[in-house]
Amino acid sequence: MVTQQRFLQVNLNRSAMAMALMRKTREEKNIDLVLAQEPNIKALGTSDIYCDTKQDAVIIVCDIFKSNVSECGKGPGYVWVRIEDTLYYSCYFSPNKSNQQFLCFLDKLQRDIKGKKNTNKMIISGDLNAKSKTWGAKYTDSRGKILEEFIAEAGLWIINVGNRPTFQTERGSSVIDITLATEMVAKEISNWYVDTDSENLSNHNNIFYTRNKQTKRIQEPEKTNSWILNTAGLEKIKKQIAEYWDFPINADLNEKVKYLTETIKEVCNNSLSKTNKSKRRPPVYWWNAEIAELRRTTIKKRREMTKIGRDINNEDRRKQAEVA
Secondary structure, eight states, X not given: OEEEEEEEEEEOTTOHHHHHHHHHHHHHXXXXXEEEESOOGGGTTSTTEEEOTTSOEEEEEOHHXXXXXXXXXXXXXXXXXXXXXXXXXXXXXXXTSOHHHXXXXXXXXXXXXXXXXXXXXXXXXXXXXXXXXXXXXXXXOHHHHHHHHHHHHHTOEEOOOSOOOSEEETTEEEOOEEEEEOHHHHTTEEEEEEEOSSOOSSSBOEEEEEEEEESSOOOOOOOOOOEXXXXXXXXXXXXXXXXXXXXXXXXXXXXXXXXXXXXXXHHHHHHSEEOOOOOOOOTTTTOOHHHHHHHHHHHHHHHHXXXXXXXXXXXXXXXXXXXX
């Protein structure tokens, strides 16, 4: 059975009018969950709103899901709820803060996630003011690179589609709002789009997407075998077939087919390298434990350099950090 869930993601720009219009949009489009940033503080008193400690990020749960919220929590710049078997995060990070502060924010967020059980189903929506070509921006900035590393290490999938601006003013536009999900949930999300045509009284556009949640496990397709074929491999195959070949001429058709299949498979396994034909992969499939350790070392050294700063009395420490 498939249960359809509808989502709205938007930065409300602290506007009371934008917040009121968001509620109207929520009703008109039958939105189940709103993941919003920079809400109007005066409108935070209602019971359906979960807010972070800085009043920068909120999650608004519709009536049908209220009774299904089993857990909730918050931190500086992020808030989360668990509905049934899925975690939902709404996040915000100011463009006026430094990259060092951004690293600290992501570290706190990562620790918060790792401190929970059952995190294989999760959606993270937020305005993190980071730009990257990976999620549709025209260029990748320093904060975008930091966020890319976080996404890779966390094994998350980027849900953003296309390059429509999520932030839009008369002075310019950019893609700084991002939707992330774990692999299990990413495969269930569809129709992600930025609505640039409708007025929402904010300088950020509405983002809509749908999750077709599977309430019953779908059987994975059976894996098939394939091998890398080359000249050297063919020579090995010829020798292997000569050794294995004992064709059952008098057997029935089914036994002949079985013999041929098993012989070919065994010969190929002994002589050729296998290929990986899986089409499913996270966008950052190159991440591994070694790179994760290098990232942790890099972050540590980056912090050391930041602390050293421009202090000429610590020039020796600066050189040591650069060498490391």
